[in-house]
Amino acid sequence: MNTQTQNAFRALADPTRRDIVLMLASEEMTIGQLTDRFDMTRAAVKKHLTVLSDGGLITVEARGRERINRLEPMGMAPVLDWLSYFDRFWDDRLANLKKAIEGNQK
Amino acid sequence: MNTQTQNAFRALADPTRRDIVLMLASEEMTIGQLTDRFDMTRAAVKKHLTVLSDGGLITVEARGRERINRLEPMGMAPVLDWLSYFDRFWDDRLANLKKAIEGNQK
DNA sequence: TCGTCGTGATACCAAATGGTTTTATATTAA
DNA sequence: TTAATATAAAACCATTTGGTATCACGACGA
Known part of the structure; x- marks a missing residue:
């Protein structure tokens, strides 16, 4: 019943949202700036941002009348x-990965 | 446009399908065996298996009138x-992971 | 102060999703 | 051969999803 896990997987399941995540990895952006880069309305982008926020993948900061959207990388944890x-199904090189992640997890 | 990536993310977005993946990590199972472990019809389980197969996460082998479903771990690649x-957003221990995965990806 | 700019929220819509029931088909067992 | 078994496939249904258009509102600039 881990809703955090479910919300994060759900957020990443949509290609537009994955693109948004990649864009925010380069720089923080307002909804307007993001909308400029997609062929859809601001309302549609906003909905995606809400799903990403629910998934813990972004944070939003109000600045004046703008909303700054930032990547929250640890949301992917x-x-x-x-x-x-x-990991056990892959080869040994990947075993290190698991330990690294677990060490990073709080 | 990578449909393989999209199909895999989509397949993992549903909690029932993630449970199936975990079950198949322990042992291969027929649709009937899987259905016994869920509170839903065989037809519903079959639909999930189709999505998992589309995502490259399982393989199906016909054996008589049964269908053996097996985990395909590399589908998660x-x-x-x-x-x-x-990775660059996390700490250095995770940098190893990226190299390991890339090495594994052919 | 007054218009406009950036956003939020709502109602609406078509298509996809996750489920059921029903019908059909091939394989196995008696 | 016949009945039971394991699955496939299709029709159907309610809900969710990804999108639109519209309206409301606070913040800024002239």
């Missing part, structure tokens, strides 16, 4: 953690 | 690969 269960 | 882009 639940996803990586879930995936790390399967 | 596109997901891990996408996520590895964000």
Whole structure:
């Protein structure tokens, strides 16, 4: 019943949202700036941002009439953690990964 | 446009499907065996298995009238690969992970 | 102060999603 | 051969999802 894990997986399931995450990895952006880069309305982008926020993948800061959207990289931790269960199926080089993630997880 | 990445993310977005993946990590199972472990019809489980198969996360082998469903761990590689882009946001221990995955990706 | 700019929120819509029931088909067992 | 088993496939349904258009509102600038 880990809703954090579920919300993060759900947020990453949509290609537009993954693109947003990649864009925010380069620089923080307002909704308007993000909308300029997509062929959809501001309202649609806003909905995606809400899902990303629910998934813990971004944070939003109000600045005047603007809203600054920033990547929250640690929001991906639940996803990586879930995936790390399967490390044993890959080769030994990947075993290090699991330990690294677990060490990073709080 | 990477449909493999999209299909894998989509497949993992549903909690029932993630549970199936975990179950198949322990042992291969027929649809009937999987259905016994869920509170839903065989048809519903079958639909989830189709999505998982589309995502490259399982393989199905016909054996008589049964269908053996097996985990395909490398199906998660596109997901891990996408996520590895964000390694730079975590601490240095995670840098190893990225290299490991990339080495594994052929 | 007054218009405009950036955003939030709501109502609405078509399509996708996760489920069921029903019908059909191939394989196995008696 | 016949009945039971394991699955497939299709029709159907309610809800969710990804999008639009519209309206409301606080913040800024002239």
